Amino acid sequence: MSASAMTRGAGPHGTLGRSAFVVSITPFDGNGELDEPALRAHFARMRDAGIGVYVGGGGSGEGYTLTTAEHERVLTIAADALAGTAPVRAMGVEPRTATQMIEYVQLAAETGVDACQIYSLDPGHGHRPTTAEVEAYFLAVVEAAAYPMVLSTHLSVGYRVAPSFLRTLVDNHDHVVGVNCTHPDLGYLDDVIDAVGHRAAVHVGGPRDALTALAFGAQGFLSSEANLAPRLCARVIEATDAGRFDDAADAYATLARLSRVLYQHGGIRVTKPVLQRLGLPGGTVRAPQFVAQQDAVDAVLRAIDSLDIAAVEGW
Secondary structure, three states: OOHHHHHOOOOHHHHHOOEEEEEOOOOEOOOOOEOHHHHHHHHHHHHHHOOEEEEOOOOOOOHHHOOHHHHHHHHHHHHHHHOOOOOEEEOOOOOOOHHHHHHHHHHHHHHOOOEEEEOOOOOOOOOOOOHHHHHHHHHHHHOOOOOOEEEEEEHHHOOOOOHHHHHHHHHHOOOEEEEEEEOOOHHHHHHHHHHHOOOOEEEEEOOOOHHHHHHHOOOEEEEOHHHOOHHHHHHHHHHHHOOOHHHHHHHHHHHHHHHHHHHHOOOHHHHHHHHHHOOOOOOEOOOOOOOOOHHHHHHHHHHHHHHOHHHHHOO
8 A cells, every 4th residue: 555545634624534335226017107206215224324325327227218307306215315414426437528518517506415426528439539538528617607516437437437537536626425346456546536536525336445445545346236235235334434343344245245146146136126116115127127036135134144244234
């Protein structure tokens, strides 16, 4: 670990402390319509577990299936249910243009959520933007509004945003409050934390690198698994903060095993029916996805029993 890691987290964002965020599901009913009562109940469950919430994401949130009106409704409900009681942020989907991202930021600001993630540019059709195009995109979005923003550098777009450029954005724009880094290269993660950790909170996507990120000086992680087990995710952070490192390691190991079994059996396709079987709000998936078969649901429920997750979650 670099020497600077010893002082990471000491900047202004350090007052926020470490945190975990759920990349929230969007419940749909049997007709494929937004299930607002289930969404509110799900948000209440996340709030009570002490975890932050990202909404409308393209993965767990099935954001690509949402219309603009539905995105607005989901964000409005999130702000109403969570503002002032839990961190709540818009996530959205990877944009094709800066204009698309700016419009989503404006929507997030109007609905009253705390901040908006700025996904990396994704032109689609297998194309990758040049470095100059990536930088022009981020500058256009960041300079469009003085609204709290969290920059994303994510493997899904096929490239990495240069840590030096992330630092420039963070240093020159006070409303850039964080960076979400989702890449398998731990050296890159370390470079990102070195670049922006003096002022912006860094979170990793997914639980795989959660403890490594915390050791490097990041603030925490984002998790789809938290839709099912939010208290388990929160426990990783709480135990680390309290110096109970054996407890943190135990919670992390359970979370990593849960993550593995969920993704083996379909990710969000199986998470939603598992929630239903447990009597928890979740709804169903929306086309083009198909819900997981019952044998997959049964396999996940057996894993939950073997991992004793019910004891943590209080089911």
